[in-house]
Structures are given as structure tokens and as C-alpha cells.
Amino acid sequence: MDETKLEAALIHADVKMLGFLGEGAWHYAWKVQKDHIELVLRIPKDVAYGKPVPFEEEALNAEYAGTELYYQSVNKAVDGAAPMLFEFHVSSELTYTLESYGGKQIDLHAMTKEAAFQTGKEIGEIHRKTEEVQHGLNGFGYLAWTQEKGLQGTISGDASEFLKEESEEHIADYQALCAARPEYEDNRVSEAIQLAVALRKKPFTKPFLVNQDASPENILLNGNRVYLIDPYPSIYYPRAMAGNFMNLYETFFITLAGTERYQKHQFKECEENLKLIAKGFIEGYSAGNPQIASEVRGEQLLQLLETAYSHYQLLSEDLAEETRIRYGSKEEIENRLPQFSEELKVLAASQIDELKCFLAYY
Incomplete structure (x- = not known):
């Protein structure tokens, strides 16, 4: 420095x-x-x-x-x-x-199971209530700033069309994974992905202010209250970022715990508390509404799919130093792909009936 x-x-x-x-x-x-x-x-x-x-x-x-x-x-x-x-x-x-x-970072290793769940629940409530606040910005997507226009979304046009195109990309990415990695072929996963992309179109009306960076590093305790810092905000479909949170805490942080980026946190040693935070989050975010919970789980499935697909893509690239720090070596990246395949199957099997139910409801 x-x-x-x-x-x-x-x-x-x-x-x-x-x-x-x-x-x-x-x-x-x-x-x-x-x-x-x-x-x-x-x-x-x-x-x-x-x-x-x-x-x-x-x-x-x-x-x-x-x-x-x-x-x-x-x-x-x-x-x-x-x-x-x-x-x-x-x-x-x-x-x-x-x-x-705002206080000290949460201590994932020292906190009780009850505290982990309650922390997640408070974060979920904060995310849900923040989405209700009007942001007043033009455009959507990641944020940009210019001297003439100030802060704005980087994408203009119809956000619903953008979401539709993104959904088609999710399906194409799964098909590419299946073609290259036969272990990813699974009828229930395929059906669950189709249901998730169909369901996400139904409740979407307009994009809201959301936070993509849900790292435990950015969660503090101010007394006994959760205090959020250092966000990565964007204007987007809010259920997708809730699904991102679930994927991070139930899969991503744990699976990538040994990388240079995350190894200091020793996430594997506090796996139970990470998953309890996720469990609390979806309860706080959904406020007891099972339809919202199902929408979030559908987005989690898509986030997990993209985690797997991004790993698959990295195997065909020369790894930049930033990528190595974030994801590890090609051998480590390769070794995660079978685990992501199994987690996709488990998540799809656990959610497919609910996805069918709420899609039929619409």
C-alpha cells in the first residue's frame, strides 16, 4: 500500500x-x-x-x-x-x-446454529424489503455512470425480452454440458430447467435494485443486528439474485473453499453454518410464501447450472492469474464438475414437483 x-x-x-x-x-x-x-x-x-x-x-x-x-x-x-x-x-x-x-464480520466458525439461521433470515428480510424501494434509475443490468447521465443501467430496452433471451441461453448451456459431459444428462434435470425458465417469466414485471455480492466478508454484526456492506448492485430480476445467494451458500463457497481467493475463510469447516444461513435466508426472503420459495429454488438451479457451465468453459481456456486465484488449477476445476452434476440432480429432484405446481397455478 x-x-x-x-x-x-x-x-x-x-x-x-x-x-x-x-x-x-x-x-x-x-x-x-x-x-x-x-x-x-x-x-x-x-x-x-x-x-x-x-x-x-x-x-x-x-x-x-x-x-x-x-x-x-x-x-x-x-x-x-x-x-x-x-x-x-x-x-x-x-x-x-x-x-x-458497522461492527465486525460475522464469525462463521464461532456462531451457533441458531445464530446462523437467524442471520440468514435477517439478510433475506433485508433483501426482500430493499427490492420494494423504488430505485429511480433508467435501464437495467449492471450499473454505469457518465458525466452527462449520471448513474444508470447498462442495458436499455425490454427487460422481459432480455430475461427470455437469458433463459434460452440457460437451456443451450445445459445442452452443451450434456453433449460434452454425458454424466450431466438427466431427464429430471432437463425438465426442472425447462420449468424454472418458464416459471421465471410469470412473476416478472420490472427489474429491481439487487445485490450480487453476498460474501460473508460483507456481512457485519452491529450489536445483534445484521449490517450489510460492500455490495455489487445492479438492476435485475430479484428472484435471480436470491437464487444466487442460495447457490453461493449451499454450493459455491463450500466447493471452492480451497482456492486462493477463499482458503483463508476455511469454508469447508463451517459448511453447516453456511447452509443454515441459506436456510434462514430463503425463509426470510419468502416471508412464508411457498410460491416465492419455489421461484428462488428455480433460480438457484439455474445459478448452479451456470456455475457448472463456467467451469466447463474454463477447461478450454488459458487460465489468467485472476482466474486461477478465483477458481484454482484446471485439475481442481475438472474435479468439481462431477460434484456439480450430482448437486444439479439432487436439487432438480427436490424441486420439480413444486415447480410444476406453481407453474400450473399461473
């Missing part, structure tokens, strides 16, 4: 250093103080995932303005569930963010 950048940020933000908090994939973080209030100062890294990070003004403004909007929306939905203060400065000489200090 360039100490001159830190000194410049402390002076520019007019804050006093309290101590180093740690580092994520993209930022260093310090606890600081201003007017006797504890805050967090973050400075982007010059090198991330083994490669230099160029300064891109519009991309940084999109990231930080999107974070600001997400925090505001979360706090409208559940007061105090995200930083109340968030400021940022972006220039080629100095870039940093400043936000409210």
Missing part, C-alpha cells in the same frame, strides 16, 4: 487514523474517526487478483454511486441495516470512500 495515498486521504477526508482493519479483494480498509464518530476509510488497491488495476473514472463513479444508492435503499427498507453515511472521492491522484463503521 502506498503510504502517501493514505496520508493524502486522511487529510482530504479530515479524519484521524485509529487502526488498520484489513483488506478485501479490491480495497484496503482503516478505522478512522471524525467528530468522535467511528468511520471506515477504503482505498482501492493498485494490484488486485495478480494484475495492475488501471484508474477508470467512470467505472469507479459507477461502483461508488451504486453503493451509495444501495445503502440508501437498504436503510429506507430496514433502518440501520447499512452504513448511514457514505461519501466518496474519485480522481486520478486520489480515490477513496468513507462510510459509517
